[in-house]
Amino acid sequence: MNDVILRELKTVVERAVRPVRATMTRKRRMREELLAHLTAVFEEEAERLGNEQAALEQAKQRFGDPGELTTQLQQAVPRLCRCRSILENMGYRPSEPAWHLAVRHFLVMLLIYSLWLPMMLAFENNWEIPGPVEAQRIIALVLVGAVLLVALFNVILSVVLAPLLNKIGPVLASKRRGRISLVVLCGLAVLCGLLPHFTGVGAAVLFILMARQAVKQWHYQADWA
């Protein structure tokens, strides 16, 4: 089987799997398994027909319509996995500019604090419904104070960490990974941890999560993109 045929087979698989809403790990599993099947079918047909082009067409026909398969694969994805894929999509994507990640983090923080802070204030108020002045105070506090500060913290981290990951990401995803990636990751996590108070811990956790996501993305890009 030559590279052109392999690319054709991968394209068929990719057409079926890419639109499925599932986590990257699950989709990677689907891709690998479907490609293994399609490759085996192609080899079987090539041996029978003695012609690679005809074998490719036959393999595609046996495999079925990728669009139809997407629907069936989607139905087989558990609901929890679909929710996790939404969270994953909020995370780091190597192909995008850092400011995209920063804006996304800003919006997520805005949402979280808009829900959390009023709850905290209501708890302090013994769950009494606040009057109009009190309500204004809460809204002002949420929108101007905590949200902007925490979101700013995340924006800065995204802008700093994303380019950093773009540099070390290919090493993390390469075959030379293992010791190198572990050392790099630990070193950067420790550096982040040296930042004062919770900022450092937050940065370290965020960095590790982003690195994990980046490795999955780079694996995908190396094999399929």
Added chain:
Amino acid sequence: MKAIRGDKLRGHLETMVLAALQRGEAHGLEILRRLDAVGCGLLRLKEGSLYPALYRLEAAGKVEADWEDQPHGRRGARRRIYRLTSKGKRELAKGRAEWASFVRIIGAVVGAQA
């Protein structure tokens, strides 16, 4: 004899897969070969459709799977080897009983006993 196509098989695919796996663990293509052999080449199933059924069965704990150690073929990706769980065996027995009852009832209705 006329071939039986995918739309007629859809509701029964999972039980058929469980029955194929009762003969021992197998990867996707081997499962299809077993189905094809038993169906005398008359089952016309789009092969990709097997995998969503396997994923559903796995999520329901009726089958379990492991990646094979070596990639398949010269350039191929790894395959997953599926096997029946005890829950799958119970489900297969239930599926067989339901099928027998279905055939008996519908056979009587249309006047064509199996």
